Amino acid sequence: MNEHTYAVIMAGGGGTRLWPVSRKETPKQLLPLLGKETLFQSTVARLERLFPPERILVVTVEEQARVMQEQAPSIPKENYLIEPAPRGTASVVALAAAVLKKRDPQAVMTIQTADHHIRNLDLFQYLLRTAFEVAEKNYLVTLGITPTFPSTGYGYIQQGEPLDGDYKYPVYKVKRFKEKPDQATAQELLRRGDHSWNSGMFVWRADVILAEIERQMPDLFRAVEEIASAWDTPQRDAVIQKLWYDLRSQTIDYGVMEKAERVAVLPAGGLGWSDVGSWDSLFEVLLPDLNGNVSVNSQHLPLDTHNALVYSVNDERLIVTIGLDDVVVVDAGDVLLVCKTDQSQKVKNIVEHLKKHHQEKYL
Amino acid sequence: MNEHTYAVIMAGGGGTRLWPVSRKETPKQLLPLLGKETLFQSTVARLERLFPPERILVVTVEEQARVMQEQAPSIPKENYLIEPAPRGTASVVALAAAVLKKRDPQAVMTIQTADHHIRNLDLFQYLLRTAFEVAEKNYLVTLGITPTFPSTGYGYIQQGEPLDGDYKYPVYKVKRFKEKPDQATAQELLRRGDHSWNSGMFVWRADVILAEIERQMPDLFRAVEEIASAWDTPQRDAVIQKLWYDLRSQTIDYGVMEKAERVAVLPAGGLGWSDVGSWDSLFEVLLPDLNGNVSVNSQHLPLDTHNALVYSVNDERLIVTIGLDDVVVVDAGDVLLVCKTDQSQKVKNIVEHLKKHHQEKYL
Numbered sequence: 001m002n003e004h005t006y007a008v009i010m011a012g013g014g015g016t017r018l019w020p021v022s023r024k025e026t027p028k029q030l031l032p033l034l035g036k037e038t039l040f041q042s043t044v045a046r047l048e049r050l051f052p053p054e055r056i057l058v059v060t061v062e063e064q065a066r067v068m069q070e071q072a073p074s075i076p077k078e079n080y081l082i083e084p085a086p087r088g089t090a091s092v093v094a095l096a097a098a099v100l101k102k103r104d105p106q107a108v109m110t111i112q113t114a115d116h117h118i119r120n121l122d123l124f125q126y127l128l129r130t131a132f133e134v135a136e137k138n139y140l141v142t143l144g145i146t147p148t149f150p151s152t153g154y155g156y157i158q159q160g161e162p163l164d165g166d167y168k169y170p171v172y173k174v175k176r177f178k179e180k181p182d183q184a185t186a187q188e189l190l191r192r193g194d195h196s197w198n199s200g201m202f203v204w205r206a207d208v209i210l211a212e213i214e215r216q217m218p219d220l221f222r223a224v225e226e227i228a229s230a231w232d233t234p235q236r237d238a239v240i241q242k243l244w245y246d247l248r249s250q251t252i253d254y255g256v257m258e259k260a261e262r263v264a265v266l267p268a269g270g271l272g273w274s275d276v277g278s279w280d281s282l283f284e285v286l287l288p289d290l291n292g293n294v295s296v297n298s299q300h301l302p303l304d305t306h307n308a309l310v311y312s313v314n315d316e317r318l319i320v321t322i323g324l325d326d327v328v329v330v331d332a333g334d335v336l337l338v339c340k341t342d343q344s345q346k347v348k349n350i351v352e353h354l355k356k357h358h359q360e361k362y363l
Numbered sequence: 364m365n366e367h368t369y370a371v372i373m374a375g376g377g378g379t380r381l382w383p384v385s386r387k388e389t390p391k392q393l394l395p396l397l398g399k400e401t402l403f404q405s406t407v408a409r410l411e412r413l414f415p416p417e418r419i420l421v422v423t424v425e426e427q428a429r430v431m432q433e434q435a436p437s438i439p440k441e442n443y444l445i446e447p448a449p450r451g452t453a454s455v456v457a458l459a460a461a462v463l464k465k466r467d468p469q470a471v472m473t474i475q476t477a478d479h480h481i482r483n484l485d486l487f488q489y490l491l492r493t494a495f496e497v498a499e500k501n502y503l504v505t506l507g508i509t510p511t512f513p514s515t516g517y518g519y520i521q522q523g524e525p526l527d528g529d530y531k532y533p534v535y536k537v538k539r540f541k542e543k544p545d546q547a548t549a550q551e552l553l554r555r556g557d558h559s560w561n562s563g564m565f566v567w568r569a570d571v572i573l574a575e576i577e578r579q580m581p582d583l584f585r586a587v588e589e590i591a592s593a594w595d596t597p598q599r600d601a602v603i604q605k606l607w608y609d610l611r612s613q614t615i616d617y618g619v620m621e622k623a624e625r626v627a628v629l630p631a632g633g634l635g636w637s638d639v640g641s642w643d644s645l646f647e648v649l650l651p652d653l654n655g656n657v658s659v660n661s662q663h664l665p666l667d668t669h670n671a672l673v674y675s676v677n678d679e680r681l682i683v684t685i686g687l688d689d690v691v692v693v694d695a696g697d698v699l700l701v702c703k704t705d706q707s708q709k710v711k712n713i714v715e716h717l718k719k720h721h722q723e724k725y726l
Contacts, residue, residue, distance in 0.1 A: 020683070301716070303709055316697065318725050320383070320713050323703030324690070334679065336694060338701055340686030346666055350683050353664070362681050 003055075004106040005132055007047045008096040010200075011040060011060040011068065011114035012086050016351045016363070017278050020335035021313065024363055029115035030067050033276060033311075034286065035296055040114045044072040047112060049125055057081060057100070058114075059092045084240060087247040089200075090255035094213050094220050098228035101206040108135050109209075111202040111252075117285045119272025127268055130169040131203040137165070139264040140212065140257065141203040142174065144196025146269035150186035153277065155179050155198040155253060157265050174263040177253060196267040198253060199275075212260050220255075223247060279328040279344040282309055298331065307341065335362055366418075367469040368495055370410040371459040373563075374403060374423040374431065374477035375449050379714045379726070380641050383698035384676065387726055392478035393430050396639060396674075397649065398659055403477045407435040410475060412488055420444060420463070421477075422455045447603060450610040452563075453618035457576050457583050461591035464569040471498050472572075474565040474615075480648045482635025490631055493532040494566040500528070502627040503575065503620065504566040505537065507559025509632035513549035516640065518542050518561040518616060520628050537626035540616060559630040561616060562638075575623050583618075586610060642691045642707040645672050661694065670704065698725055 011029055015022060022028045029040040037045070047056050053074040059081045060068060069077065081095060093111060100107040110128060118124050131141045144157045159172035177198065181189060189195040214221040223243045230239035257263065274281050288294045291306045298312030298319050305321040312319060312331040319329060328344050330337040339347070354362050374392055378385060385391045392403040400408070410419055416437040422444045423431060432440065444458060456474060463470040473491060481487050494504045507520045522535035540561065544552060552558040577584040586606045593602035620626065637644050651657045654669050661675035661682050668684040675682060675694040682692060691707055693700040702710070717725050 020681075301713065303712060304706065318383075318698045318722075320698065320700045321702070322700070322709050322713070323706035324701060327687075327701070329699075329701055331699060335681045335683065336692075336699065337683045337685070338687060338690070338692055339684070343667065343686035346685050349666060350664065350685070359681075 001050055001129065001132060004104055004108055005051065006055045006057060006100055006104075006107055006109040007051045007112055008057045008059060008093075008100075008109050009040075009043055009047070009112050009114050010089060010092050011058055011064060012083055012092065013115065015115075017345075017347065018276070019347050019351050020332035020337050020362065021311065021330060025063075027064065027115070028276065030064065030071065032297060033282065034117065038071055039117060039276060040068055041071050042117065043112060043114050044075065046118060046121060046124060048074070049121065050128060054079070057096060059083060059096055060114075061086065084244045086249070087244065088249040088255070089252040090213070090217060090220060090250040091224075091244075091247050093202075093209065093252045093256075094217070094224040095227060097204075097206040097209050097213070098224040099231050101210060102228045102231065105207065107206040108132055109204065109206055111200070113200050113275075115276060116199070117272075117274045117276050119274075119285070120270060123268070123271055127169060127266055127271070128203065130167050130171065131266055133167060134163065134165070134171050134264050134266075135203040135205055135208075138205060138208050139163075139262050140209060140260050141171075141264045141266065142257070143199050143201040143203075144265045144267040145199045145271065145273050146267050147190050147195065147197055150183065150190045151197065152180055152183055152186050154275075156181065156189050156195040157198050159194050159196065159265050159267060163264055169266055172265050172267070174265045177258040179254075196265060199268075199273060202252070202257075208262075209256070212256055216256055216259060217250070220247060220250075278347070279309060279311070279330060279339065280341045282311070283307070283341070309341070364413050364492065364495065367467055367471055368414065369418045369420060369463055369467075369470055369472040370414045370475055371420045371422060371456075371463075371472050372403075372406055372410070372475050372477050373452060373455050374421055374427060375446055375455065376478065378478075380708075380710065381639070382710050382714050383695035383700055383725065384674065384693060388426075390427065390478070391639065393427065393434065395660060396645065397480065401434055402480060402639060403431060404434050405480065406475060406477050407438065409481060409484060409487060411437070412484065413491060417442070420459060422446060422459055423477075424449065447607045449612070450607065451612040451618070452615040453576070453580060453583060453613040454587075454607075454610050456565075456572065456615045456619075457580070457587040458590060460567075460569040460572050460576070461587040462594050464573060465591045465594065468570065470569040471495055472567065472569055474563070476563050476638075478639060479562070480635075480637045480639050482637075482648070483633060486631070486634055490532055490629055490634070491566070493530050493534065494629055496530060497526065497528070497534050497627050497629075498566040498568055498571075501568060501571050502526075502625050503572060503623050504534075504627045504629065505620070506562050506564035506566075507628045507630040508562045508634065508636050509630050510553050510558065510560055513546065513553045514560065515543055515546055515549050517638075519544065519552050519558040520561050521558050522628050522630060526627055532629055535628050535630070537628050540621040542617075559628060562631075562636060563616075565615070571625075572619070575619055579619055579622060580613070583610060583613075642672060642674070642693065642702065642710070643704045645674070646670070646704075672704070 057079045065080050134141045156178040158176040160175035163171040230236050274285050286294050294309045296311045298310045300310040301320045303322045305324045307326045309328045326341045328339045420442045428443050497504045519541040521539040523538035526534040593599050649657050657672045659674045661673045663673040664683045666685045668687045670689045672691045689704045691702045
């Protein structure tokens, strides 16, 4: 990796799929879901294998930036790009690209999410190196995840012809982006074998993605160009306040990628990738014991218990389980969740119920 | 009931079957297992339907007496008989009988336990009235519980001939006491229909039980006579300290009842009696909702949950259950227990494990 390569961590999101531990105030990426480390910290550590901290940027909102600076003190403060308000991933990408291009016209950047987990760090490193090589050829490169089940929760990327070039890892032209499919379509896509999950990880030259944004979202392009010009001047706050709130909230996938030209995909199998999107995903991310039990930050005393995940915010509390199979126990202090593992997606119903009944303190 | 009738509540015990809520320091009878009321409070309330508080005595240990006086302020302080140390129910009964007989030579007394639950209060009242009538005829009367399943956890009482006399409720001579049976024997006893569970509730004249104690346990008799003589004098403490510790620890059943003469039993069906001996017994004691769920002192938010008992010492905490059947969730603050209902007796294995590994703070 040369001195023009950068990593941009997108870390603005909230989300309540890991409720009751993830809350409005404490989003998933700032939680020690893996034990001592937060997902944000492990994302930074993963990228520091490839980038010096001066070339790692973080786009986030004001409230989260403070905590992140404590969690990852190696990243310089000026590398935090603060969104005044969430305006979708297209706006985040455009802002980061415009600021980077001003600082370094030859910048090549990867977009990474702060709240995913990757087990196979060596493979991640190889993949990213190849993706940067492809991006140097003016491609918009996406990292695809080889599906392991017919998920209806992710968008898919269909690969076309292999890309010409002597790459260490197979690279394909992208034929088509496909939004989250229904169950039957997901089965079909899995069977065909030429579709990857859209992981939300990208690599591209700053000038190439900006050109594509200019073509498809000219308003956004003009706004971020103006903001970037003011970025390292005293006018930054005034300009961003003036322009940011009027941006249309849009995802980079729908807003740019689906109709972009020169898009490539690296389908990654065996990366051990997880978006840690629900409690049951922790069984994949962490190593269960011989009874299939996983204990995070907790004192768990299991008796005749199998495939139980026990997560606690208080490791002084003793959590005893007897005669249980396939359960998730989450002790969030003021809320306790006990849930059959295969129903952990119903946590969102509980969150909706609490919203509806104005139980704000539990949200 | 006349002015010579008394109730004696035995409340010395500890027990960890309702761990992690019942602890060394907070025994079962002092816990609000039924919601607002503790088992001790509901025992007092049940007896106050028949006895004025001045004729209700409590035998317990020093540490518990203070809490009990707070929980049931109606009972006069001098009605608390303090055991210096636990010496079995025979010693408790003998002490109470000797003290009562000194105060009232015509005393008739019922022995009641502080940690049982009785749902049908009217029937209890009728039964006890009849039992007192029988006791006036110099019988040692036991209240039997008509078995509803082949329990191996209780002693049994075999009834013989009906007792002569015009009683409102059937009374039988006792043929035999039987200690806790094995499973096959329990099945056989249930099938025969002439056996009741030994509830540990008795009614007798103080002088009659003392005569029987004198015959079978003369050392105990002499000790409690000497203690009772000193009871309402300044010498009480000195005498009890001198004599109590040398008493042999013995149960009233084994020490006296099994070989006693003139023993009668009132077999009670439909009393709704429970010794609240394990968490699953709360399903019988309290009224479940239409999904079979029981919530005690807790904010329980169930989703697709059936036959769940949720007990908490902290009603500020929200307890969410999703997709669970037949579980007990007990939040004791420093310990959380999640247990399949039919395995709730395994709580004792956990307690043993914690003892063995010197986890005193959780005991």
